[in-house]
Amino acid sequence: xxxxxxxxxxxxxxxxxxxxxxxxxxxxxxxxxxxxxxxxxxxxxxxx
Amino acid sequence: xxxxxxxxxxxxxxxxxxxxxxxxxxxxxxxxxxxxxxxxxxxxxxxxxxxxxxxxxxxxxxxxxxxxxxxxxxxxxxxxxxxxxxxxxxxxxxxxxxxxxxxxxxxxxxxxxxxxxxxxxxxxxxxxxx
Numbered sequence: 001x002x003x004x005x006x007x008x009x010x011x012x013x014x015x016x017x018x019x020x021x022x023x024x025x026x027x028x029x030x031x032x033x034x035x036x037x038x039x040x041x042x043x044x045x046x047x048x
Numbered sequence: 049x050x051x052x053x054x055x056x057x058x059x060x061x062x063x064x065x066x067x068x069x070x071x072x073x074x075x076x077x078x079x080x081x082x083x084x085x086x087x088x089x090x091x092x093x094x095x096x097x098x099x100x101x102x103x104x105x106x107x108x109x110x111x112x113x114x115x116x117x118x119x120x121x122x123x124x125x126x127x128x129x130x131x132x133x134x135x136x137x138x139x140x141x142x143x144x145x146x147x148x149x150x151x152x153x154x155x156x157x158x159x160x161x162x163x164x165x166x167x168x169x170x171x172x173x174x175x176x177x178x
Contacts, residue, residue, distance in 0.1 A: 007095050007100040009153070009155060010096070010098060010153070013149065013151070014150060016142070019096050022088075023084070023085070024087060029086040032148070034062075035146065035147075035148055037058045037059060037146055038056065038058060038143060039062065040059060040060070040141070040172065041062050041142045042061070042139070042140075042142075043064045043065075043093075043142070044065040044066075045138065045159050
């Protein structure tokens with residue numbers, strides 16, 4: 001098996017993880033900010 | 049991609065990264081990224097969505113070598129940049145419905161492993177499934 005950091009995947013059909021982050025200017029962001037709309041959330045690999 | 053997603057009603061698209069905020073502006077300019085970008089420096093959001101780190105052979109294997117050869121061929125040495133972040137961090141793409149339910153997930157297994165835009169559009173348009 002390819003070694004990877006083992007992390008648990010969230011379940012499809014279940015509530016999405018309640019996560020927060022920040023915009024580059026420091027303003028807070030929360031996944032709940034998008035409640036009432038679909039959200040396509042793209043987790044980027046490293047930026048280069 | 050942005051054009052296709054912009055066609056979807058009541059849909060937001062957000063790019064999550066873990067890079068330093070000072071890198072974001074240059075990245076957006078270089079790649080013409082016109083999406084909202086948010087930053088999670090400690091990658092707890094990546095962990096929450098089940099995105100770990102790939103193996104060295106998967107991240108820096110033959111496919112990566114081919115990709116960097118292409119960059120060298122097209123842009124020369126100026127096209128290469130020293131990585132500023134964890135190059136082994138895997139990415140993914142997810143769709144959350146208006147009620148906050150995770151309805152689609154793609155867990156990338158390598159740096160160039162991405163779903164098709166058609167898959168993302170279909171996920172937004174699909175009825176909720178379990």
